[in-house]
Amino acid sequence: MAAAAGAFSLREVLSAFQAAVTERREVLLGPYLRGWRGLVRFLNSLGAIFSFISKDAVAKIQIMESYCGGERQEEYRTLQSMVAYELASGLVDIQRRSEHPDSGCRTVLRLHRALRWLQLFLEGLRTAQEDSKTSTICTDSYNASLAAYHPWVIRKAATVAFCALPSRNAFLEIMNVGTPEEAVIMLGDALPHISSVYGITEELYAQHKLLNLP
Numbered sequence: 001m002a003a004a005a006g007a008f009s010l011r012e013v014l015s016a017f018q019a020a021v022t023e024r025r026e027v028l029l030g031p032y033l034r035g036w037r038g039l040v041r042f043l044n045s046l047g048a049i050f051s052f053i054s055k056d057a058v059a060k061i062q063i064m065e066s067y068c069g070g071e072r073q074e075e076y077r078t079l080q081s082m083v084a085y086e087l088a089s090g091l092v093d094i095q096r097r098s099e100h101p102d103s104g105c106r107t108v109l110r111l112h113r114a115l116r117w118l119q120l121f122l123e124g125l126r127t128a129q130e131d132s133k134t135s136t137i138c139t140d141s142y143n144a145s146l147a148a149y150h151p152w153v154i155r156k157a158a159t160v161a162f163c164a165l166p167s168r169n170a171f172l173e174i175m176n177v178g179t180p181e182e183a184v185i186m187l188g189d190a191l192p193h194i195s196s197v198y199g200i201t202e203e204l205y206a207q208h209k210l211l212n213l214p
């Protein structure tokens, strides 16, 4: 059953990331962005202190949704077709942000880096002791991933916001899956799908030397 409008459902996020990978190991952008929309709904439920993060994520999702629903939507059906199209058409700023500041390739790269944080965070949450602090798991995951791409001021604001995260068990409960034990099982189901999307994207971007787009 679908979750109430606006409510977070980990199951829906899980099924979106699952549906994003085809048998040919392509990443479908529609389900990929649906997964992100679901995550942002969850982030919004955590309070206004996270709104600077969710605003940035939404801005990036909206850029991608406009491509996916625009004139060239066929080219934006999969990550692979998007990369091929934008590169062949000279739509990607490679050295510095200038003529194509919001290409699909650079926009997805930002979400892709955040997906690495999510992977580490969910794995940390899943395997941590019951009395672990969510803020510590989140900070460690952030420092091991996204932080490398953020200036000092963003790193500072992010780590201050993480301190507002509820305890591990309270966090698992607001995931809307059932008991904390059930949420841990669902995280174990979700992670391979998120990792698969991450791995395919990383490979594709490495192959085309797109991992450092400005």
Ligand SMILES: CCCCCCCC/C=C\CCCCCCCC(=O)N[C@@H](COP(=O)(O)O)[C@H](O)/C=C/CCCCCCCCCCCCC
Residues within 6 Å of the ligand: 010, 013, 039, 040, 042, 043, 052, 053, 054, 056, 057, 110, 111, 113, 114, 117, 122, 138, 142, 146, 149, 154, 158, 175, 214
């Ligand atoms: C399964 C349920 C449990 C987990 C739920 C997690 C929900 C997380 C939802 C969204 C994650 C946020 C994604 C943030 C994307 C950030 C992209 C980015 O790096 N943007 C920066 C660079 O962009 P450009 O300037 O180059 O265009 C931008 O400067 C960033 C600005 C905002 C700060 C980003 C801080 C990111 C912290 C990520 C951790 C989120 C913590 C959530 C706590 C549960």
